[in-house]
Amino acid sequence: MTSAIQIEHVTFGYGRDKPILRDISFAVRTGTFLAVAGPNGAGKSTLLNILAGTLTPQSGTVLLDAANLRSYGVHEIARKVAVVRQEFVPAFGFSVLETVLMARTPYYGRFGFETRADREIAAQALELTDTARFASRPLANLSAGERQRVFIARALAQDTPTLLLDEPTSFLDFRHQVRIYDLLKSIQRDKGTTIVAVTHDINLAAQYCDEALLLYGFAESPDAAGSGRSAKPPHYCIGEVSDVLAPEAVERAFKVRVFSGVVGRERFLLPLGAMAKDTDRSGPKPAGPAAERERT
Amino acid sequence: MTKWWLLLAALALWLVSGYALVRPQEADAEPGPGDRQGPDRIVSLAPNLTEILFALGLGEKVVGVTQDSDYPPAAADKPKVGSFWQPSVEAVIATRPDLIVTLAFEQQKDLARRLGRMGYDRLVVDIESVGDLFRAIDAVGQAAGAEAEARELSQSIREEVRRVRTATADARRVKVLWVVQREPLRVAGRDTFINEMIELAGGENAIGATLYKYPPIGAEEVIATGPEVIIEPAMAQDATESRGQALSYWRRFTNVPAVRDERIRVIDGDLVSRLGPRLPAGIEAIAKCLRPELFGE
Amino acid sequence: MHPPLAPGTLLLRIAIAALLLVLVMFLCSLTGPQAISLKAALSGPASPAIPNPDYEILVRVRIPRVILAALVGAALAAAGVTFQALLRNSLADPYILGISSGAGLGAILAVISGFGWTLWGRSPIAVFAFLGALGTVWLVWGIGRITGRHHVTGLLLAGVVVNAFLSAVILFLVSIARSQHFYATMFWLMGNMTEEDFHVLWIGGGCITAGIVALFFLSPQLNAISIGHRDARSIGIAVERVEIAAFAVSALITAVAVSLSGLIGFVGLVVPHAVRLVFGPDHRQLLPLSSLVGAMFLVVADTAARVVVAPAQLPVGVVTAMIGGPFFLILLIRYSRKVYSPA
Numbered sequence: 001m002t003s004a005i006q007i008e009h010v011t012f013g014y015g016r017d018k019p020i021l022r023d024i025s026f027a028v029r030t031g032t033f034l035a036v037a038g039p040n041g042a043g044k045s046t047l048l049n050i051l052a053g054t055l056t057p058q059s060g061t062v063l064l065d066a067a068n069l070r071s072y073g074v075h076e077i078a079r080k081v082a083v084v085r086q087e088f089v090p091a092f093g094f095s096v097l098e099t100v101l102m103a104r105t106p107y108y109g110r111f112g113f114e115t116r117a118d119r120e121i122a123a124q125a126l127e128l129t130d131t132a133r134f135a136s137r138p139l140a141n142l143s144a145g146e147r148q149r150v151f152i153a154r155a156l157a158q159d160t161p162t163l164l165l166d167e168p169t170s171f172l173d174f175r176h177q178v179r180i181y182d183l184l185k186s187i188q189r190d191k192g193t194t195i196v197a198v199t200h201d202i203n204l205a206a207q208y209c210d211e212a213l214l215l216y217g218f219a220e221s222p223d224a225a226g227s228g229r230s231a232k233p234p235h236y237c238i239g240e241v242s243d244v245l246a247p248e249a250v251e252r253a254f255k256v257r258v259f260s261g262v263v264g265r266e267r268f269l270l271p272l273g274a275m276a277k278d279t280d281r282s283g284p285k286p287a288g289p290a291a292e293r294e295r296t
Numbered sequence: 297m298t299k300w301w302l303l304l305a306a307l308a309l310w311l312v313s314g315y316a317l318v319r320p321q322e323a324d325a326e327p328g329p330g331d332r333q334g335p336d337r338i339v340s341l342a343p344n345l346t347e348i349l350f351a352l353g354l355g356e357k358v359v360g361v362t363q364d365s366d367y368p369p370a371a372a373d374k375p376k377v378g379s380f381w382q383p384s385v386e387a388v389i390a391t392r393p394d395l396i397v398t399l400a401f402e403q404q405k406d407l408a409r410r411l412g413r414m415g416y417d418r419l420v421v422d423i424e425s426v427g428d429l430f431r432a433i434d435a436v437g438q439a440a441g442a443e444a445e446a447r448e449l450s451q452s453i454r455e456e457v458r459r460v461r462t463a464t465a466d467a468r469r470v471k472v473l474w475v476v477q478r479e480p481l482r483v484a485g486r487d488t489f490i491n492e493m494i495e496l497a498g499g500e501n502a503i504g505a506t507l508y509k510y511p512p513i514g515a516e517e518v519i520a521t522g523p524e525v526i527i528e529p530a531m532a533q534d535a536t537e538s539r540g541q542a543l544s545y546w547r548r549f550t551n552v553p554a555v556r557d558e559r560i561r562v563i564d565g566d567l568v569s570r571l572g573p574r575l576p577a578g579i580e581a582i583a584k585c586l587r588p589e590l591f592g593e
Numbered sequence: 594m595h596p597p598l599a600p601g602t603l604l605l606r607i608a609i610a611a612l613l614l615v616l617v618m619f620l621c622s623l624t625g626p627q628a629i630s631l632k633a634a635l636s637g638p639a640s641p642a643i644p645n646p647d648y649e650i651l652v653r654v655r656i657p658r659v660i661l662a663a664l665v666g667a668a669l670a671a672a673g674v675t676f677q678a679l680l681r682n683s684l685a686d687p688y689i690l691g692i693s694s695g696a697g698l699g700a701i702l703a704v705i706s707g708f709g710w711t712l713w714g715r716s717p718i719a720v721f722a723f724l725g726a727l728g729t730v731w732l733v734w735g736i737g738r739i740t741g742r743h744h745v746t747g748l749l750l751a752g753v754v755v756n757a758f759l760s761a762v763i764l765f766l767v768s769i770a771r772s773q774h775f776y777a778t779m780f781w782l783m784g785n786m787t788e789e790d791f792h793v794l795w796i797g798g799g800c801i802t803a804g805i806v807a808l809f810f811l812s813p814q815l816n817a818i819s820i821g822h823r824d825a826r827s828i829g830i831a832v833e834r835v836e837i838a839a840f841a842v843s844a845l846i847t848a849v850a851v852s853l854s855g856l857i858g859f860v861g862l863v864v865p866h867a868v869r870l871v872f873g874p875d876h877r878q879l880l881p882l883s884s885l886v887g888a889m890f891l892v893v894a895d896t897a898a899r900v901v902v903a904p905a906q907l908p909v910g911v912v913t914a915m916i917g918g919p920f921f922l923i924l925l926i927r928y929s930r931k932v933y934s935p936a
Contacts, residue, residue: 054823078829085827090820091681092874098597099820105813106829110299112813112877113600136596158828299810307803314795381776382906385788386627386654392644402704402777410788414653508769 464498670887699725
């Protein structure tokens with residue numbers, strides 16, 4: 001049971017005295033699909049960038065395949081980890097196919113041209129993300145959702161054992177949300193890829209992911225204003241999806257009332273605000289865990 | 297990785313072989329002219345050089361002049377090889393010259409250097425003062441095989457100048473402001489050949505020693521220096537118009553003696569801006585402005 | 594819109610462009626303020642008794658100039674492509690990071706100090722301009738690094754500041770210069786092509802060609818970097834190293850170009866843009882084609898500059914702007930429609 005990624009006592013903040021992540025430790029086992037959730041500003045994207053090696057923590061270590069991330073060169077990291085970030089329109093008009101092919105740059109031949117294998121991998125990535133029909137269109141001419149799929153295709157073309165995604169389905173319609181999650185799941189199953197996805201979509205995460213990491217946000221955590229002594233880091237928790245994304249935890253993290261229902265093996269959670277039609281169906285302010293479980 | 301080393305090696309090889317193929321020439325050895333009996337086809341790249349050549353009796357041999365070489369009148373008919381500021385190397389070559397004479401301004405010196413590298417004989421003279429003029433006449437005479445004529449010319453110029461000097465020797469020096477440009481106001485300073493001409497004509501530059509040769513000055517200094525005569529050079533054909541403009545410009549300086557006494561003079565620019573054989577005429581023109589009574593205005 | 598590049602297509606396009614360049618160079622060397630005839634020129638070099646001005650003009654004046662124009666045009670265009678990729682901005686040109694004002698300062702210092710010495714028969718202006726250009730680039734790069742994280746923005750700002758400061762210094766020096774120095778400097782600043790010695794062309798040509806080939810080697814990485822440096826890094830590209838290398842090489846070839854011919858604008862901005870509009874943004878193609886087109890463009894512009902108001906000569910920079918501007922406008926209108934058409 002090896003860990004693809006392991007984080008030990010990582011602390012990171014953009015300013016000197018304002019840590020966003022404090023003393024976080026966890027391991028992602030190889031071949032696991034981990035969802036990272038939490039309120040805005042909790043540090044999800046930051047954590048993802050630390051895993052990808054783009055940001056360096058102020059203290060603590062990140063281990064990739066049991067070796068310190070910092071000991072790897074950029075090229076080696078790219079062979080193990082592919083990252084999908086928020087979509088954007090680049091300054092120059094590269095086409096979809098050109099953009100996806102670029103992921104194969106480190107593997108180009110001597111004169112800087114792609115090989116047939118590269119082209120095949122790219123074509124397959126386009127097929128999997130249903131973007132093959134825009135292959136020759138420049139990115140600027142696509143919708144945000146289509147562009148998002150292109151960025152995912154590019155990461156797939158990198159053909160790595162680990163995949164990190166930052167809100168990959170935020171602009172996608174239902175059909176494509178499900179397609180992407182199906183795709184990720186099948187990659188996990190067929191290739192044993194380790195997947196870490198930051199997502200706002202807790203319900204889909206529950207249906208597809210094995211584990212979840214819930215970030216409370218350091219400033220908001222229960223012990224933040226406390227005496228300062230704490231045995232274990234309070235501002236995140238990680239574990240099985242059903243444990244971590246439990247209604248009370250979600251309500252506490254997001255500071256919102258949720259309605260909780262059962263689908264089959266998993267729950268679904270629906271946030272209900274004061275003006276929502278069914279607002280009386282959501283639970284009262286969390287009194288205690290026992291009261292919650294009774295309600296469902 | 298290998299392609300980078302290959303590239304570096306190729307570049308090194310290229311540079312080394314270039315050095316081996318062509319040793320960079322030690323140019324500007326200034327071999328100069330004079331190794332033949334005398335050039336038959338001479339190109340002049342400055343109007344005063346043209347005047348010198350003609351004054352030395354070499355007018356027939358001149359085969360190319362710049363566009364502003366208009367004196368003597370015969371010079372205006374010669375083929376043009378560009379302007380003083382932009383001589384054309386192709387036009388010069390097309391005249392098949394034996395000798396090219398230029399001044400020491402950067403663009404002309406550069407052209408001379410380039411032509412020298414192509415194997416042409418050239419002579420570069422620096423004419424920035426009256427003394428330079430005589431040396432230049434000697435140099436040109438030597439290069440063109442006209443030493444005797446050169447000595448004669450220098451002699452006659454010296455005598456003419458002396459004549460004007462003696463005429464003004466006893467008189468008091470007149471304070472002159474020499475205005476080369478009106479907006480912004482720029483005058484000729486002490487370190488110029490114009491200053492020499494002024495002094496030879498019996499005048500004194502109203503401006504004291506300055507850092508620049510042609511300093512821009514302000515109205516205060518005009519008033520402070522209190523010139524008795526203001527001289528502005530202008531193109532001959534624009535003389536009347538320039539005079540009108542000058543008068544209307546200077547009218548506001550009512551405290552200046554030159555304005556009060558209405559001694560603002562416009563002078564033929566060619567006569568005084570070309571340091572050449574017409575130097576005495578130029579000095580006399582200035583002297584006429586300063587001491588009209590001595591020169592019968 | 595543009596299918597991805599195949600090596601065969603690229604080679605073919607480069608070959609055609611190179612042939613066109615040679616043709617243009619040949620035709621332009623026969624054009625000039627003096628009418629010369631090829632036949633007369635070909636009858637060989639002069640004997641002392643019978644000078645052959647046609648030969649002299651063709652071989653000593655025209656051909657070196659045409660070669661120089663091609664080299665400078667190629668260098669400026671290649672540097673323009675690279676700077677636009679590194680700064681992720683298609684409005685960048687090779688002078689944006691202070692090279693122009695640095696070179697100008699070097700030039701005017703050389704002119705004013707009136708050094709009498711020469712380096713291999715060339716005036717020191719070129720050497721000083723070269724050193725000024727490189728020194729300024731180094732300064733801007735240093736300032737850009739200090740400002741830290743957002744590297745590109747830091748560079749741009751540093752470039753603007755340094756440019757402004759040095760331009761002020763240049764204006765001051767020009768204002769106190771003697772008129773001949775002033776004119777010489779202005780003339781140099783406006784761009785000029787003169788015939789250079791064989792060894793100058795050899796050295797300059799070697800450096801510029803090697804630089805362009807080096808940039809071609811970096812083209813796949815430039816593709817990725819021009820999309821975004823974080824993305825490029827995730828793909829596995831050593832972004833810092835590539836940026837430094839590309840930056841250094843383009844700065845070097847620009848400095849060489851500027852020291853050879855003064856400041857010629859527009860080529861480094863318009864040619865990459867135009868070629869990108871027609872052929873797409875893939876730098877493996879954009880770089881070599883822009884170099885060849887830049888060479889052609891400058892050769893034609895220089896010839897026009899010499900001929901249009903003969904026997905006087907327009908500054909080449911004026912001609913590049915006058916030709917380049919309208920041409921680019923037409924291109925923009927025609928090809929923009931293609932870009933934004935529905936799928």
